[in-house]
Amino acid sequence: MFWLLGAAFLIAFLYVFSSILLPFLAGMVLAYFLDPVADRLEKIGLSRTAATVVILLAFLVTVTLALMLVVPVLSNQLADFLVRLPDYLSRLQALITNLDPEWFEQVLGVSEQELREGLTALLAQGTGFVATLFKSIWTSGMAIVNLASLFVVTPVVAFYMLLDWDRMIERVDSWVPRDHVETVRQIARDINAATAGFVRGQGTLCLILGLYYAIGLTLVGLNFGLLIGFFAGLISFIPYVGSLVGLALSIGVAVVQFWPEWYWVAAVAAVFFSGQFLEGNILQPKLIGRSVGLHPVWLMFALFAFALLFGFVGLLIAVPAAAAIAVLVRFALARYLQSPLYGGESSGTSADRELP
Template identity: 50%
Template sequence: MTLKQQIKFWLIALLVFVLFLLLLSNILLPFVLGMAIAYFLDPVADRLEEAGLSRTAATGIIVGLFVVLCALTLTLLVPMIIEQVLGLLDRLPVYYQSLHDFLLPLIGRFVDIPVFQQSEEIRKGFGQYIGEAVKSLGSVSKDIISGGVAVVNMMALFVITPVVAFYLLRDWDHIVERVDGWLPRNHKERIRSLAREIDEVLSGFVRGQSLVCLILATYYGFALMLTGLEFGLIIGIITGLISFIPFIGAIFGFIASVGVALVQFWPDPVMIGIVIAIFVVGQIVEGYILIPSMVGGKIGLHPVWVMFALLAGGTLFGFVGVLIAVPMAAVVGVLSRFAVDQYLQSPIYSGAPPEEPEEPIEK
């Protein structure tokens, strides 16, 4: 197969893959989640196999414990989270009004522009907008909960995902072996090397960052709740769970928690300082302990590239796109580095003419 034919083949394969995602993105969520769970738990299954269990038994134990843990977490936390979310939405206009009254005089001391003379109109307009947004969110939430299609989708998610995870985890090594048998024989070693590098990047980021997010969500949620901060649990959990998006989680959590603390605790500087200290400690622990030990510093995924991949995946394919964004970013990153290395070793970069094959010496 010539180079032109190879490029044509892979472009067609990429086009088919994109069309597949676009056409079937509405039903892919349980399968993508099941695949992610199987990939995440494969090392645990391998260790249980090394301990003497069969692959089927190891898979059943792992998936069963995983489902039980998720069910207990949802049972214990979801009612509390829903209550705090609804309460937070209900209190948003009050928080906005309090922050407006607190910050506007401070800003007005240093800035004198006409917009501050119209602050009352701005306040009323924004307050009305928040009220309408809260009503819209409540209406949408009610429709989602009561919608028959949503109920079916949720049931499918909770029923299909564990089944997909079980079968993929049980057959993971066979699937990898089968795919390896499909590799072009002339390039199999190079493709295997690239696949190992992609797996190293993915395992370093996905598995490591998932544990980091779980630890941070637990820390922020309980630490803020123990301070007595209103809606501290939900703010902390959201902060931890979105920490896989570089900088966004910390910025969101800091602004939300400090804003609520200013409204709730002012003029008590001690409690406000404690809330700020929780995030300072969290960032120090994340940056100097959790990330180096669980993720590593050389995973090859730049924070800007991760943010772009998440936004692009969500825009193109919705929530399924968000789930596959990081794996796709890892694949593109590894292939891009490989392409650059090939370019740097090519005559196109060096300017040297290509070496001509030596003619055989006639005897």
């Protein structure tokens, strides 16, 4: 009952205050992400305060350089892309419908006019869905006040959270009932392993993939290659979605830009396929491994569900919440399999057997 009431209170709290929680949650995520770096700096002789100051100064310098050098370029490409998007869609539609109208009519049973109308309706629906999605995210979690406070409040929250992280963990551990402290610690370790494996590992992987796609597409000469590459890399935390969206966008732009020089289109596709090979065979085993324990379907459901309930804030808490729920479900299932309810009264009490 205690944990159920605690979960209900947390959900209600997030629902009521989701519009102002973004900078605080971002600071907590940042502190959690950088805590291992602070621990390593402490081992080489720095105090916790000095380590925290060094880390946050380095982080702020990196973010400032990115804002000065990368963000203006991406902003210009985004503005140019939005202006040229209708023309790109029209030209892509014309290329598709002009390939072989007779083949479409014989094989698919649709005329050229029907195909044009269908593609127009499909493109309009897709554009409307994307616009609605971004508008929903903006109004629910990325309001102007939140965006401004993100650059003011987040560094302050991250500093104090990173400074007091170990003390907070020790304090919370001291509140756990002593009869159950080892069980709770093991559950917490499992949740931390799943969350850290994804947040730290997948976060680093997304940054590397974003750089790889952006540099590769730019070298190929694709229009908006930097924008599409970074976007595809940064949304790669959603399994398969980042690579598929990036591939579709880049192939669409490449067909309009390079056709009939098909080998440039193949070069754009090769950038993404090589990126997937790099991710699956090198980056993911090294950075994430098999310790995450989050099924891709469960992860995608959690991301969509929490985004629907809490907006952009929900995206920040979806992964740790999904990891915690998965660990608790596995723990409850292990308890059930060791209980008389599963094995019958003749199998003894659960206290007489060890959990796997």
